[in-house]
Amino acid sequence: MTVSDVNVTTPTDQAAQDKKTFKSLLASSEVDTRLGGMVVALLVIWVAFNILSGGNFLTSRNLWNLSVQSASIAIMATGMVLIIVSRNIDLSVGSLLGFLGYVMAVVQTKWIPESLGLGFDQWYTWIVALAVGLLLGAIIGAVQGFVVAYGGVPAFIVTLGGFLVWRGLIFRMGEQGATLSPLDKTFKLIGGGPEGSLGEWRSWVLGLLGCAGVCFSIYRSRARRQRYDLGVRPLGMDIGFAVFGCLVIIAGIALVAIGYESPISGDPTGVAYPVVILIVVTLLMTYVAKRRRFGRYVFAFGGNPEAADLGGINTRKTVMYTFVLMGVLCALSAAVQTARLDAAVTNLGVQNELDVISAAVIGGTSFAGGIGTIPGAVLGAVIMQSLRSGMVLLKIDSPSQDIVVGVVLVTAVAIDSFIRMGKRRSMLAALSVGLVISAIIIQTGRQ
Amino acid sequence: MTDTTTQPSTEVDYSGVPLVEMRDIRVAFGGIHAVDGVSVDLYPGEVVALVGGNGAGKSTLIHTLAGAHPCDSGDIIVNGTPVTIRNPRDARGLGIEVIFQKLALADNIDAAGNVFLGREMRNRFGALDDSAMASATRDVMKRLNPRFKNLKTPVKSLSGGQRQSVAIARAVHFNAKILIMDEPTAALGPAETAQVRDLVTQLKAEGIGIFLISHDIHDVFDLSDRISVMLQGKLVGTVKKNEVTKDEVLAMIIMGKQPGEATSREIAELHG
Ligand SMILES: Nc1ncnc2c1ncn2[C@@H]1O[C@H](COP(=O)(O)OP(=O)(O)O)[C@@H](O)[C@H]1O
Numbered sequence: 001m002t003v004s005d006v007n008v009t010t011p012t013d014q015a016a017q018d019k020k021t022f023k024s025l026l027a028s029s030e031v032d033t034r035l036g037g038m039v040v041a042l043l044v045i046w047v048a049f050n051i052l053s054g055g056n057f058l059t060s061r062n063l064w065n066l067s068v069q070s071a072s073i074a075i076m077a078t079g080m081v082l083i084i085v086s087r088n089i090d091l092s093v094g095s096l097l098g099f100l101g102y103v104m105a106v107v108q109t110k111w112i113p114e115s116l117g118l119g120f121d122q123w124y125t126w127i128v129a130l131a132v133g134l135l136l137g138a139i140i141g142a143v144q145g146f147v148v149a150y151g152g153v154p155a156f157i158v159t160l161g162g163f164l165v166w167r168g169l170i171f172r173m174g175e176q177g178a179t180l181s182p183l184d185k186t187f188k189l190i191g192g193g194p195e196g197s198l199g200e201w202r203s204w205v206l207g208l209l210g211c212a213g214v215c216f217s218i219y220r221s222r223a224r225r226q227r228y229d230l231g232v233r234p235l236g237m238d239i240g241f242a243v244f245g246c247l248v249i250i251a252g253i254a255l256v257a258i259g260y261e262s263p264i265s266g267d268p269t270g271v272a273y274p275v276v277i278l279i280v281v282t283l284l285m286t287y288v289a290k291r292r293r294f295g296r297y298v299f300a301f302g303g304n305p306e307a308a309d310l311g312g313i314n315t316r317k318t319v320m321y322t323f324v325l326m327g328v329l330c331a332l333s334a335a336v337q338t339a340r341l342d343a344a345v346t347n348l349g350v351q352n353e354l355d356v357i358s359a360a361v362i363g364g365t366s367f368a369g370g371i372g373t374i375p376g377a378v379l380g381a382v383i384m385q386s387l388r389s390g391m392v393l394l395k396i397d398s399p400s401q402d403i404v405v406g407v408v409l410v411t412a413v414a415i416d417s418f419i420r421m422g423k424r425r426s427m428l429a430a431l432s433v434g435l436v437i438s439a440i441i442i443q444t445g446r447q
Numbered sequence: 448m449t450d451t452t453t454q455p456s457t458e459v460d461y462s463g464v465p466l467v468e469m470r471d472i473r474v475a476f477g478g479i480h481a482v483d484g485v486s487v488d489l490y491p492g493e494v495v496a497l498v499g500g501n502g503a504g505k506s507t508l509i510h511t512l513a514g515a516h517p518c519d520s521g522d523i524i525v526n527g528t529p530v531t532i533r534n535p536r537d538a539r540g541l542g543i544e545v546i547f548q549k550l551a552l553a554d555n556i557d558a559a560g561n562v563f564l565g566r567e568m569r570n571r572f573g574a575l576d577d578s579a580m581a582s583a584t585r586d587v588m589k590r591l592n593p594r595f596k597n598l599k600t601p602v603k604s605l606s607g608g609q610r611q612s613v614a615i616a617r618a619v620h621f622n623a624k625i626l627i628m629d630e631p632t633a634a635l636g637p638a639e640t641a642q643v644r645d646l647v648t649q650l651k652a653e654g655i656g657i658f659l660i661s662h663d664i665h666d667v668f669d670l671s672d673r674i675s676v677m678l679q680g681k682l683v684g685t686v687k688k689n690e691v692t693k694d695e696v697l698a699m700i701i702m703g704k705q706p707g708e709a710t711s712r713e714i715a716e717l718h719g
């Protein structure tokens with residue numbers, strides 16, 4: 001080092017300094033950087049499709065549809081996170097969804113009205129059908145989980161068996177693959193659509209509740225940390241986060257939910273029920289994963305199964321319950337999908353397992369175990385659905401869509417692991433390769 | 448280093464009931480008799496060093512006491528009562544805490560989460576009380592490793608010494624009566640090793656019984672009251688530290704000879 005270097009702050013020093021303060025600011029904000037990165041990726045995808053489609057992507061109508069289409073996969077993806085975090089996999093979710101949807105349809109179109117002779121469209125029909133589905137989902141999940149956790153059969157095998165069994169059972173139940181339709185009038189609302197939505201004022205109530213929730217949770221976490229003298233973020237930063245969170249919620253409701261006017265009545269539609277269900281599921285699952293002992297044990301087991309055992313955790317029970325949860329979530333998604341179709345069909349949920357696993361993985365869940373977040377998986381589902389719906393807008397054929405989604409999946413995981421290893425160059429290389437291939441496929445796949 | 452600094456250790460009272468007695472413990476892995484009829488005991492306020500070469504069976508022996516692995520036969524008696532220890536929860540219920548040789552930390556979870564793993568603090572809604580756990584962890588750490596700051600990062604990103612502190616905090620926080628330390632200083636630098644040694648002395652003074660497994664003969668002589676030597680799964684013998692020399696213990700470890708049994712020529716060979 002020469003003398004002149006010592007006292008002069010070169011531009012690169014300055015840049016390094018800025019970078020450092022930015023980094024420490026980021027660290028003190030305790031923002032999940034990979035979640036932030038995903039939000040940025042999603043926004044980039046939205047803007048790109050909006051430009052390519054000549055402004056047809058970022059419309060209330062399209063975003064509203066996108067929210068409904070993402071919901072069913074996203075609901076299941078939140079459960080898949082816990083399964084993969086605990087080093088397992090569930091290949092049966094698509095078949096299970098189909099089976100549960102079919103059973104719920106049978107309950108409301110055959111058992112209650114015909115077998116029991118109670119007639120159609122009773123006030124309780126939807127409740128009974130949904131309860132049967134949820135209960136059956138829990139039982140089937142418990143059986144699969146029991147065989148995995150206590151029987152020691154790899155989850156891959158158990159759920160591969162489930163994949164075949166539940167799909168097969170659909171065909172056995174419905175005489176030669178009959179379609180069951182129409183469904184109960186109230187049950188149908190679960191699927192969304194102009195009637196299956198909150199409408200204007202209820203959407204605003206939901207939004208205000210959301211804002212209150214954001215502010216309260218930020219305040220509470222601050223108060224607790226202050227009480228235990230654990231160090232808090234700068235007050236301005238906390239206020240900034242609260243304001244930002246509320247603005248996003250209000251903008252989402254105003255621009256998407258209210259902005260989309262019902263094609264039938266012309267009234268603002270509001271937030272669709274599947275989205276309401278997704279919001280509730282996301283909050284509950286995040287709470288379970290982060291704040292309940294069960295969630296802590298799932299992550300501990302995924303991080304180090306031996307340590308979890310030595311910590312006195314009942315690891316088998318923990319693993320079994322991840323499958324129970326998955327079964328219940330499959331039932332919820334089954335209700336959403338059948339209600340949306342207003343019918344149960346034999347191929348309901350085909351290939352959903354791939355979408356659900358992809359959503360969880362794009363959302364940062366690692367097969368090495370112990371790593372993954374619920375909001376990440378939801379974002380992953382939205383990213384996948386955005387890609388699909390964007391390509392539909394661009395009139396790209398469905399095989400090309402599959403290629404792009406596949407490329408994005410692999411690229412996302414590659415980028416993630418390169419970032420974890422601290423290999424910036426490889427990360428950028430993966431990103432550009434993925435982008436170039438996707439661009440070529442999209443460009444050449446336009447019809 | 449000066450030779451054999453005799454600790455001003457308070458005399459251990461051997462007249463009462465031992466904290467732990469392990470009698471005729473046997474564990475086999477396939478055909479290997481990892482622990483073959485070993486009996487050891489431990490009194491309140493006592494440090495018993497468990498020594499022996501690699502693969503002598505020390506870890507396996509204490510795993511049976513920790514509930515990490517069942518013994519094939521033998522009796523474990525805690526405070527005069529025969530007990531069965533089937534899993535780590537049973538052991539903890541008896542006031543037995545363990546620092547395992549392989550640290551047994553969940554890498555993806557933060558220090559507080561690891562300290563309280565399996566015994567989480569919860570609020571009145573049954574939810575995890577992370578702030579309370581972090582605060583309690585910080586308080587234990589003040590005593591163990593005052594420079595420890597990273598309460599909120601996953602322990603994967605911590606140094607070996609800090610990870611060790613987490614494992615120790617986990618054993619110390621819950622008011623153990625019996626503490627098992629399996630090579631607690633193996634991964635540590637000199638400063639951190641000194642901290643662990645201070646801690647052992649301090650806990651001993653509080654009346655806690657400690658099984659200390661160590662390869663460092665100086666540690667063993669500085670800290671322990673008695674020394675149990677294992678060789679190939681069998682107990683060579685248990686001796687009072689004040690009644691033997693280091694050479695005699697080395698002869699026990701390496702040749703399985705009782706004190707006084709080894710000839711001076713053999714002892715000379717030990718020193719190469
Ligand atoms: N889980 C296991 N499976 C098979 N063999 C084992 C296992 N644990 C220990 N052993 C064997 O038991 C013997 C004693 O090992 P260990 O108790 O770890 O010795 P130490 O702790 O004294 O070094 C060794 O021969 C080791 O290979």
Ligand SMILES: [Mg+2]
Pocket residue numbers: 505506507548629
């Ligand atoms: Mg060992």
